Amino acid sequence: MDIIVKNLCKSYDHNQVLNHFSCTFREKKMTCIMGKSGIGKSTLLSILMGLEKADEGTVSGMEHQKISAIFQENRLFENLDAVTNIHITTGKTKEEIAGFLKEMELDDVAGKPVSEYSGGMKRRVAIARALLAEYDILIMDEPLQGLDAETKEKVATVIKTQTAGKTVLFVTHDEKEAEFFEAECMELV
The missing domain is CATH 3.40.50.300 (P-loop containing nucleotide triphosphate hydrolases)
Structure with a gap:
């Protein structure tokens, strides 16, 4: 529609x-x-x-x-890793998320808290989260x-x-x- x-x-x-x-x-x-x-x-x-x-x-x-959204602000849980940030909002399995993070070139840091990420890395996590949602x-x-x-x-x-x-x-x-x-x-x- x-x-x-x-x-x-x-x-x-x-x-x-x-x-x-x-x-x-x-x-x-x-x-x-x-x-x-x-x-x-x-x-x-x-x-x-x-x-x-x-x-x-x-x-x-x-x-x-x-509706899924990528906001101007990344809106991530800073104390959680990328996989958990995405899992909380999408319900995807950790394996599905890990595979997608590899595609976003974040697989080597996926287990670290996002507070340790650069701005560009945080942005890619926010994008991955939105794309993996239904x-x-x-x-x-x-x-x-x-x-x-x-x-x-x-x-x-x-x-x-x-x-x-x-x-x-x-x-x-x-x-x-x-x-x-x-x-x-x-x-x-």
Whole structure:
């Protein structure tokens, strides 16, 4: 089912970030929402996920859908290792998780607390957690932030492979990142 957004409005303290925004996100397609910082990209995702309420407008097509998300913040349990962080939220077996962490080039540190990881390593754990969850729709907010150029390309390839045939919405302000995903792009202005 397509996700249909009609006349969405959202303001913060008299600063309007979404002004009668309308669009359709196609089912089983990857869509990139681009725009400069502060334009409302993350706010739009938060409204779609039900984390924030719009001042006006409607969203349809999200009802009864399982959503997985990669937030701007990694939101990991710092005292736990990568396998446990992912297992807690996905219920996947430790073997399944270990195999996927190898694909994300994290197998050599998988048993260490994530507090010992670099920022880029934590980001890959957050991405792995979202990809291993059961979902119909994947929402990603600046998914490749904090990764070096080579890792961005590798991780984008993993994401594309894992999300084939799924509805994926993501935001970025980086055109090169959008190109990695070969997604349909729209500009939020």
